[in-house]
Amino acid sequence: MESSFKSIGGEVMTKKIQIDMNSDVGESFGVYKLGLDEEVIPHITSANIACGFHAGDPGVMRKTVALAKQYGVEVGAHPGFPDLMGFGRRNVDATLEEIQDYVVYQVGALMAFAQAQGLKLQHVKPHGSLYNMAVANPKIWEAIAEGVAKVDRDIILVVLASSKRESLLEIGKRHGIRIAFEAFPDRAYNKDGSLVSRREKGAVIHDHEIVAKRALKMALEGKVVAMDGTEIELKADTLCVHGDNPAAVEMVKRIRQQLKDTGVTVIPMKWFV
Numbered sequence: 001m002e003s004s005f006k007s008i009g010g011e012v013m014t015k016k017i018q019i020d021m022n023s024d025v026g027e028s029f030g031v032y033k034l035g036l037d038e039e040v041i042p043h044i045t046s047a048n049i050a051c052g053f054h055a056g057d058p059g060v061m062r063k064t065v066a067l068a069k070q071y072g073v074e075v076g077a078h079p080g081f082p083d084l085m086g087f088g089r090r091n092v093d094a095t096l097e098e099i100q101d102y103v104v105y106q107v108g109a110l111m112a113f114a115q116a117q118g119l120k121l122q123h124v125k126p127h128g129s130l131y132n133m134a135v136a137n138p139k140i141w142e143a144i145a146e147g148v149a150k151v152d153r154d155i156i157l158v159v160l161a162s163s164k165r166e167s168l169l170e171i172g173k174r175h176g177i178r179i180a181f182e183a184f185p186d187r188a189y190n191k192d193g194s195l196v197s198r199r200e201k202g203a204v205i206h207d208h209e210i211v212a213k214r215a216l217k218m219a220l221e222g223k224v225v226a227m228d229g230t231e232i233e234l235k236a237d238t239l240c241v242h243g244d245n246p247a248a249v250e251m252v253k254r255i256r257q258q259l260k261d262t263g264v265t266v267i268p269m270k271w272f273v
Contacts, residue, residue, distance in 0.1 A: 019219045020238035020269035021256060022046040022125065022158070022182070024078055026064035027055035040243025041067050043252045045268045046074045048125045048158075051106035054080030054088025061113045068119075074268040075114050076158070079106035080127030088128035089198070096143040099130070103147035111151065122270050123180065124148050125158035135160050135194060141171055149175035156180050156273055161234035162193035180273045183224065183236035185215035185255065191230040202227065208251045215239055215255045219264050238269050 025041060026049035027034040034055065041047060047068045050056030056064075068075050079102060080088030094102070103124070111121050126134060126144060134140040141159065148155050153176045159168050161181035172179035186205045188196040196203040205211050217223055222235045243249040259266050 017219060017264045018267055018272045019236065019259065019264055020045050020180070021241055021252075021259075021266055022048055022076070022123075022238050022269075023241050023243055023252070024048045024050070024125075024127070025068075026050045026060050026078070028060045029055055029057050029084065035244045036246070036249055037064060037067060037243075039246075039249045040241075040252055041073055042071045043243075043249075043256050044073060044241065045266060046076055046122060046238065048076050048078035048123075048127075049110055050078050050080070050127070051110050053082045053102065053106055054084065054086075054127055058109075058113075061110060062116075065110075065113045065117055065119065069117055074122035074270060075110070075119055076123035076125055076156075077107045077110040077121060078125055078127050079103050080130050083129075088130065091129045091133060096139060099140060100143045100147040100150075102130075103144050104151055107148065107151050107155070121152065121155050122268060123156040123158050125182070131160070132195070135162070138164070138167060138171070141168065142174075145171050145175045145177060149177050153177050156269060158182050158238065158269075160193075160195070161236045163233075164193075165235065178273050180237040180269045181235060182238045182240055183218045183234055184240050185218060186211045186242060186251075189224055189226045189232060191226045191228050191232065193226075193232050193234060196227060208247070208254065211251055212255055212258055215241075216258060216262060219259055220262065237273050 021044045023044045025037045025047050049064050081092040156178045158180045161183045188203050218236050224232050241252045243252050
């Protein structure tokens with residue numbers, strides 16, 4: 001289906017636009033509850049479920065898979081470093097072999113919970129520092145991709161949309177897996193296309209109007225404005241949205257509705273990647 005829409009600049013364009021919306025969920029642990037999974041999952045198309053290393057536990061994994069199934073949302077593994085205290089946001093000095101083992105272990109665990117409920121894993125998206133270290137070091141992406149391929153070549157690997165697109169696609173080809181490129185409407189970008197560190201002021205954008213406009217620009221034009229005002233090109237297959245508080249959940253609803261109103265088809269990444 002081809003859609004006619006107005007770009008952020010106002011010109012009328014005709015193009016087939018499809019995009020996925022993903023969110024990090026299943027991050028509660030034991031008696032500790034994190035996030036609003038029941039509220040956000042109905043409004044996304046792909047769920048990145050924590051696998052017990054940085055967050056989550058067996059019961060939470062099972063319940064989150066069931067919740068995704070209830071709303072027809074695709075299930076993906078969200079593996080991180082074994083760092084519960086730091087929520088997987090601290091760098092770990094692990095070898096490439098260890099990183100691959102971490103990925104295989106966590107993907108395998110969530111795959112079992114998915115299969116127990118008659119589902120298949122759609123994707124794998126690394127979490128926190130594992131993701132950020134891979135962005136800085138392609139050898140880590142290589143190790144992650146190899147680990148995913150060893151488990152199931154039908155699984156899609158989610159990576160950061162950036163100027164490294166072609167080299168990341170090559171990694172996917174080498175290991176026989178598909179690559180999906182991800183963008184973050186509510187995160188600030190550096191001019192090189194990397195995400196601004198959460199430790200820096202302004203790294204996370206809380207203004208709903210700004211976030212919604214960035215989401216539309218990413219989906220319709222494949223662009224985002226960096227912190228220094230530089231316009232960066234990034235072709236995204238999936239937008240990461242967060243729903244860890246009531247206001248954020250409302251923003252997720254708004255983004256999806258605005259995408260729909262602008263003629264963008266919001267569907268799981270497996271149908272077009």
